[in-house]
Amino acid sequence: VDLIAVTVGPGLEPALWTGITFSQELKKEYGKVTVGVNHLEGHLYSFLLPKKNGRQDLGGRTIFPAIALIVSGGHTILLLVKDFKNWKKLGETRDDAVGEAFDKVARLLRLPYPGGPALEKLARKGNPRGVEFPRPMIYDKNFDFSFSGLKTSVLYYLRDNKNYLAADIAASFQVAAVDVLVKKTL
Numbered sequence: 001v002d003l004i005a006v007t008v009g010p011g012l013e014p015a016l017w018t019g020i021t022f023s024q025e026l027k028k029e030y031g032k033v034t035v036g037v038n039h040l041e042g043h044l045y046s047f048l049l050p051k052k053n054g055r056q057d058l059g060g061r062t063i064f065p066a067i068a069l070i071v072s073g074g075h076t077i078l079l080l081v082k083d084f085k086n087w088k089k090l091g092e093t094r095d096d097a098v099g100e101a102f103d104k105v106a107r108l109l110r111l112p113y114p115g116g117p118a119l120e121k122l123a124r125k126g127n128p129r130g131v132e133f134p135r136p137m138i139y140d141k142n143f144d145f146s147f148s149g150l151k152t153s154v155l156y157y158l159r160d161n162k163n164y165l166a167a168d169i170a171a172s173f174q175v176a177a178v179d180v181l182v183k184k185t186l
Contacts, residue, residue: 001030001032002032002033003032003033003034003035004023004026004027004030004032004033004034004035005023005034005035005036005037006019006020006022006023006034006035006036006037007019007036007037007038007039007042008020008036008037008038009038009039010038010039010040010075011039011074012074020036040070040072040075040077043070043072043075044068044070044079044081044087045084064081064082064083064084065080065081065082065083066080066081067079067080067081067090067185068081068087069181069185071097071098071099071181072097072099073097073099073100073103073114073116074097074099074100075092075093075097075099076092076093076097076098076099076145076147076181077089077091077092077093078090078091078092078143078145078184078185090143091142091143091144091145091184092144092145093144093145093146093147094144094145094146095146095147095148096146096147096148096151097145097147098145098147098177098180098181099116100147101147101148101150101151101177102115102116102119102120102174102177103115103116104151105119105151105154105169105170105173106118106119106170108154108155108158109122109158109166109169109170119170119173119174120170120174122166122167122170122171123167123170123171123173123174124171125167125171126165126166126167126168126169126170126171126172127165127167127168127171127172128171128172128174128175129172129175130165130168130169130171130172131157131164131168131169131172131173132172133150133153133154133157133172133173133176134149134150134153134176135150135176135179135180135183136149136150136180137180137184138179138180138183138184143184145180145181145184147177147180150173150176150177150180154169154173157169
């Protein structure tokens with residue numbers, strides 16, 4: 001280990017301080033350099049991590065400019081990436097990030113946390129056209145996202161339909177959310 005990287009933002013303050021405190025303890029114990037990082041840039045550059053069989057190889061190809069979609073529990077952001085140091089935000093979520101919506105819908109379906117992986121697994125067994133959930137902001141002339149209404153649609157559907165198949169709900173929700181992500185990114 002050459003250095004210790006710790007997320008300094010953006011994020012929830014209690015979680016950030018927990019990580020910063022832990023990194024300071026590691027620094028003290030092992031005498032390593034500590035650097036603060038933007039965790040969204042970590043998501044953005046994660047494609048550069050080595051593959052299982054060694055280093056990531058871009059084959060000398062130019063990959064910029066590029067469009068990047070960052071999808072995490074707390075963020076849904078579409079970026080124009082000009083090069084490794086310059087990027088511009090094109091759009092972002094106005095309310096719930098898609099990962100947060102996955103977690104909340106999973107909770108409605110009584111799935112374990114984190115909800116995304118459990119919901120995706122259940123969705124494989126369901127009919128993605130079983131319920132026609134809305135695709136929020138899919139036709140808006142901007143690159144912003146909104147997933148709170150989609151999550152609320154699932155809540156109301158479950159409230160009003162007692163004989164539902166959880167796998168169909170999971171699959172229908174997932175396809176609605178992904179449709180929005182794909183359309184906006186393209």
